[in-house]
Amino acid sequence: MSPAQVAAGLARFNEAPFTTAEAALLECCGSRRWAHRMAAHRPFPDLPSLLAASDEAGYDLAPRDIAEALAAEPAPFLHDDAPRAAHLALQAAHAAYESRFGHSFVICLDACPPSQAVDQVLAAIRLRLTHEVDDERALTADELRRLARSRLVELVAEGW
Known part of the structure; x- marks a missing residue:
């Protein structure tokens, strides 16, 4: 632009x-x-x-x-033509995240090529599931600002 x-x-x-x-x-x-x-x-x-x-x-x-902002955020999704295993893995990861933290997972993928988005999201969810609740809350707020x-x-x- x-x-x-x-x-x-x-x-x-x-x-x-x-x-x-x-x-x-x-x-x-x-x-x-x-x-x-x-x-x-x-x-x-x-x-x-x-x-x-x-x-x-x-x-x-x-x-x-x-x-309120998190409630309005769509979960990262895959194109319909992505492999079923990828859809299932992403759904399971989101469910685990939401169960642990009580809100949807958000991530800004600006620097990520679309072909690597699924891998980035899955890796980020796995990593962030290891965070303490307060640390994840702060990171989530950062991701909302980046988005x-x-x-x-x-x-x-x-x-x-």
Whole structure:
């Protein structure tokens, strides 16, 4: 995406009606508090400012806000043409994670090639199942912030 595309998309985002921006932001992070705060802080002068505000709003989320965001997160999934064994392994890993921590597993896979996504998710779930609850809670909040940043970049790049 070119700097001009980013600037144009950000300008449209900044100029959108509050409720429209808030609804789009809820697609980036399912916390109503986060989305409201982000929509209220517009206009953002540039993408780094938008992303910094996203991080700040994410760090300020209370446990109930994080739970709300997690409830809105879809579980990482496979394409229908993936092998059945892969689907079963992913379902079992998700079930074990949710049983241990009480919420869905989230991970930002921005740097991961699609062909390696399943392996990355399974490896991450296995590793994170070994975490203490408080450590996993902190890591989950970090992953939510990373997902929100990634989705904000996509939102602005798509030009609204």
